[in-house]
Amino acid sequence: MDVVSQLQRQFVDFTTSLYHEGFLDDQFTQLQKLQDESNPEFVAEVVSLFFEDSENLLNNLANALQQQIVDYKQVDAHVHQFKGSSSSIGAQRVKNVCAAFRNLCEGKNLDGCIRCLQQLKLEYSLVKSKLETLFRLEQQILAAGGTVPSMA
Amino acid sequence: MAALQKLPQLSACMVANEPSSTCKPELVVSDQFPAGLRVLVVDDDVTCLRILEQMLRRCTYHVTTCSQATVALNLLREKRGCFDVVLSDVHMPDMDGFKLLEHVGLEMDLPVIMMSADGRTSAVMRGIRHGACDYLIKPIREEELKNIWQHVVRKRWNENKEHEHSGSLDDNDRHKRGNDDAEYASSVYEEAEGLLKAQKKRRDAKEEDDGDLDSDDPATAKKPRVVWSVELHQQFVSAVSQLGIDKAVPKRILELMNVPGLTRENVASHLQKFRLYLKRLSGVAQQQGGMSSSYCGSVEQNGKPGSLGRFDIQALAASGHIPPQTLAALHAELLGRPTGNLVLPGMDQPLLQASLQGPKRISVDHGVAYGHPLVRCPANISKHFPQAIITADDVRSGLGAWPSNGPGTVGPSSNLGGLVGQSGNILMGMLHHQQQQPRPHHQPQQQQKQVTQPDPSRSINVQPSCLVVPSQSSASFQAGKNPVSINRNCSFNRSSSMDYSLLSSQSNNSSFGIAQIMDGDPKTTSVLNGYPGPGSVSPSMSSCSINAENAANRQLQNSTVASNAARQLPVLAPNVCDFQGSYNTKSGHVLDQGPLRNLGFVGKGTSIPSRFAVDEPDSPMSNLNCGRIYGENNENKVKQEPSMEFIESAKVGIPILQNFSSNDLMSVFSE
Numbered sequence: 049m050d051v052v053s054q055l056q057r058q059f060v061d062f063t064t065s066l067y068h069e070g071f072l073d074d075q076f077t078q079l080q081k082l083q084d085e086s087n088p089e090f091v092a093e094v095v096s097l098f099f100e101d102s103e104n105l106l107n108n109l110a111n112a113l114q115q116q117i118v119d120y121k122q123v124d125a126h127v128h129q130f131k132g133s134s135s136s137i138g139a140q141r142v143k144n145v146c147a148a149f150r151n152l153c154e155g156k157n158l159d160g161c162i163r164c165l166q167q168l169k170l171e172y173s174l175v176k177s178k179l180e181t182l183f184r185l186e187q188q189i190l191a192a193g194g195t196v197p198s199m200a
Numbered sequence: 201m202a203a204l205q206k207l208p209q210l211s212a213c214m215v216a217n218e219p220s221s222t223c224k225p226e227l228v229v230s231d232q233f234p235a236g237l238r239v240l241v242v243d244d245d246v247t248c249l250r251i252l253e254q255m256l257r258r259c260t261y262h263v264t265t266c267s268q269a270t271v272a273l274n275l276l277r278e279k280r281g282c283f284d285v286v287l288s289d290v291h292m293p294d295m296d297g298f299k300l301l302e303h304v305g306l307e308m309d310l311p312v313i314m315m316s317a318d319g320r321t322s323a324v325m326r327g328i329r330h331g332a333c334d335y336l337i338k339p340i341r342e343e344e345l346k347n348i349w350q351h352v353v354r355k356r357w358n359e360n361k362e363h364e365h366s367g368s369l370d371d372n373d374r375h376k377r378g379n380d381d382a383e384y385a386s387s388v389y390e391e392a393e394g395l396l397k398a399q400k401k402r403r404d405a406k407e408e409d410d411g412d413l414d415s416d417d418p419a420t421a422k423k424p425r426v427v428w429s430v431e432l433h434q435q436f437v438s439a440v441s442q443l444g445i446d447k448a449v450p451k452r453i454l455e456l457m458n459v460p461g462l463t464r465e466n467v468a469s470h471l472q473k474f475r476l477y478l479k480r481l482s483g484v485a486q487q488q489g490g491m492s493s494s495y496c497g498s499v500e501q502n503g504k505p506g507s508l509g510r511f512d513i514q515a516l517a518a519s520g521h522i523p524p525q526t527l528a529a530l531h532a533e534l535l536g537r538p539t540g541n542l543v544l545p546g547m548d549q550p551l552l553q554a555s556l557q558g559p560k561r562i563s564v565d566h567g568v569a570y571g572h573p574l575v576r577c578p579a580n581i582s583k584h585f586p587q588a589i590i591t592a593d594d595v596r597s598g599l600g601a602w603p604s605n606g607p608g609t610v611g612p613s614s615n616l617g618g619l620v621g622q623s624g625n626i627l628m629g630m631l632h633h634q635q636q637q638p639r640p641h642h643q644p645q646q647q648q649k650q651v652t653q654p655d656p657s658r659s660i661n662v663q664p665s666c667l668v669v670p671s672q673s674s675a676s677f678q679a680g681k682n683p684v685s686i687n688r689n690c691s692f693n694r695s696s697s698m699d700y701s702l703l704s705s706q707s708n709n710s711s712f713g714i715a716q717i718m719d720g721d722p723k724t725t726s727v728l729n730g731y732p733g734p735g736s737v738s739p740s741m742s743s744c745s746i747n748a749e750n751a752a753n754r755q756l757q758n759s760t761v762a763s764n765a766a767r768q769l770p771v772l773a774p775n776v777c778d779f780q781g782s783y784n785t786k787s788g789h790v791l792d793q794g795p796l797r798n799l800g801f802v803g804k805g806t807s808i809p810s811r812f813a814v815d816e817p818d819s820p821m822s823n824l825n826c827g828r829i830y831g832e833n834n835e836n837k838v839k840q841e842p843s844m845e846f847i848e849s850a851k852v853g854i855p856i857l858q859n860f861s862s863n864d865l866m867s868v869f870s871e
Contacts, residue, residue: 075339082254082342090254098247128291132317133247135339 052194059185063199066182071175076138077199095179098137102172105130109165113158123161124153130168139175142168234349235260238282242272242300243289243315248338252287252315255342261349269295276308283310284352287336290316290327298330302480305331306473309359311351315340331476362465428470435459436470445478 066072083090105126112123131146145168152160186196239261243249249265256263264283266272269292276283286304290297301312311333316323319337327335333351336344428436439456440448450468457467 078339078341079251082251082258084258087254094247094250094254097250101245101247125291128317129245132289132338133245135317136245136248136251138339
């Protein structure tokens with residue numbers, strides 16, 4: 049098997065596993081469909097926007113939970129935002145943790161929230177590294193002269 | 201951003217990232233409908249915004265993105281008629297999505313689709329209740345977006361049907377009121393029609409009804425929308441206040457208004473909107489405590505500071521489809537009349553204080569008060585109407601002869617601008633002013649029916665709220681102080697409001713027609729520049745938004761004042777006109793830039809302030825396109841000459857501007 053085919057195979061397997069493991073969901077596929085000649089870097093662009101945004105949100109969340117008097121409304125607002133953006137790019141596990149987080153906010157459960165934030169950070173860094181791997185694979189395929197297989 | 205550079209070329213909307221400039225009106229052809237549907241997307245989440253943008257582009261829609269609601273609102277106001285539908289997120293930091301929804305519904309009557317990651321039934325219900333055409337749950341799929349054009353069409357057709365039933369008010373209005381008070385409504389309408397012909401055609405195509413849109417007779421067959429001009433709205437407000445908001449039924453209102461061609465249905469739908477608006481305000485008002493009520497109840501007593509302003513502006517704006525021009529005109533008219541009505545129930549405390557600071561506020565009130573008796577406290581609107589009037593009178597007298605101040609008033613008026621920014625300081629000022637002044641003249645000028653211009657002795661009238669800044673130092677205002685206070689206010693606002701219009705407008709403000717007043721006050725001007733539109737200040741809005749709104753109002757006021765003055769206030773007119781004239785020229789330039797600025801950044805939700813800085817050069821053009829209002833305001837209202845100059849400087853087709861200015865505003869409604 050030549051390099052391109054190997055890489056492509058790797059790409060497909062990796063992507064499939066991401067879906068199976070719930071890191072990504074169908075929304076990510078939608079994003080990939082939106083990428084076209086006029087927007088060849090669309091997915092990468094959106095994902096990097098998501099990374100930036102998420103990092104801010106996570107910082108804000110950490111700050112909010114460290115306050116003397118925790119403003120749960122504010123925390124909830126951040127989580128809601130995170131939920132929205134993660135669901136838009138298809139980061140399913142992150143989105144699910146956000147949903148759980150919101151419940152904890154409603155219950156004003158500080159310990160629960162802090163633990164949930166940790167979990168959120170973990171899920172976020174996982175999906176981040178997975179996506180970065182995915183992009184690397186894409187780059188490798190393109191560098192080797194191949195085309196990235198469509199998962200749609 | 202590429203979009204910025206394209207602005208000059210764009211005839212209408214700003215496209216966030218579209219170098220290929222899909223703004224061309226001829227973009228859409230009927231068989232490709234709904235291609236080119238002009239969508240404005242508002243979402244504070246940049247990730248979602250980018251995704252939506254891409255999806256919408258793939259649907260062949262024409263997309264403009266905005267990450268801040270206040271910016272979006274200003275954009276909508278500046279570029280009336282440039283958008284067909286608005287997609288907005290529910291949770292946004294600077295303004296609640298539902299508030300935006302209400303504003304858009306009242307002012308521009310565009311279909312608004314809400315979006316949220318919150319899919320709970322209760323949330324969706326809330327969206328529906330607020331009037332959203334649809335509620336999409338994130339993550340949104342492309343297929344869902346493909347269908348949004350249905351809402352646009354449905355809404356248009358329903359409006360058309362409604363109008364058809366009610367007779368062609370548009371027609372009658374246009375033709376009859378052509379040369380009179382209603383002149384500008386109708387002529388604006390017609391002119392706007394011409395200007396927007398291309399756009400209209402596109403719209404028609406969208407409506408699959410390609411037929412009758414034609415420039416001379418724009419909406420006769422197809423657009424049954426009633427154009428609620430300033431005068432018309434004023435009459436409406438008078439009628440409602442006379443009857444009492446509780447007892448105001450469309451039939452009686454119609455009778456009182458006695459406008460040929462107006463149908464009960466027209467009044468009913470307008471009343472509904474107005475009620476919604478008032479309800480919203482009263483919610484705020486209540487928070488303010490007795491302010492509004494006290495104001496309403498006791499105009500004589502100096503009511504409540506500040507509450508008026510907001511209310512008035514909001515009422516005006518909310519009442520509906522009032523184009524900035526009409527609002528301004530309305531203001532102008534009101535100026536003549538007691539502005540007592542302008543109670544703003546919802547004034548924030550800070551605002552009040554702010555207003556207290558300055559006489560300027562008062563002047564604002566004047567401007568604002570123009571004509572909405574209903575604006576008064578929601579609770580007793582109708583009842584207080586007369587009182588309100590008185591207040592206005594008082595204020596007016598206190599203010600003395602503004603016109604005489606002429607240029608001098610500019611200063612104070614600028615304060616107004618600042619006031620506005622301060623979330624309705626104007627109103628506050630007014631109230632404040634009123635409070636301070638003993639009401640010597642309690643002229644019971646019942647505004648209720650005061651559509652006509654108040655007696656000339658009221659110099660106040662003439663000046664648009666902005667101008668109102670009382671140079672006279674009656675009680676609260678000290679002319680000298682005004683500038684000072686204004687600046688203070690301005691700076692005050694500046695820090696708080698940041699968003700959008702304020703920042704950008706700074707540079708523009710001075711030139712902005714209305715902002716003229718505010719020359720000294722960059723902030724305020726910016727606000728004004730923000731949009732000429734109605735000052736629908738929602739109390740809950742951030743100060744920024746209010747500023748913007750106020751500014752817009754002011755501008756309107758200025759322009760309307762000028763125009764009204766010319767028409768109705770013969771005595772005052774000279775003063776005003778001159779005043780305005782000078783402004784116009786100045787503002788002309790600024791306006792271009794101002795609006796442009798605000799618009800420029802819409803593109804990607806990038807920091808607007810930076811945008812503003814950048815946009816200036818480009819602004820003239822783009823502003824003009826959608827910022828007709830700016831031009832219009834100046835032109836229509838003020839003497840011709842000034843506006844002419846303005847226009848020229850703006851490098852915009854002067855004739856177009858002149859013609860369209862009013863049209864633009866009206867056309868929005870007609871659409």
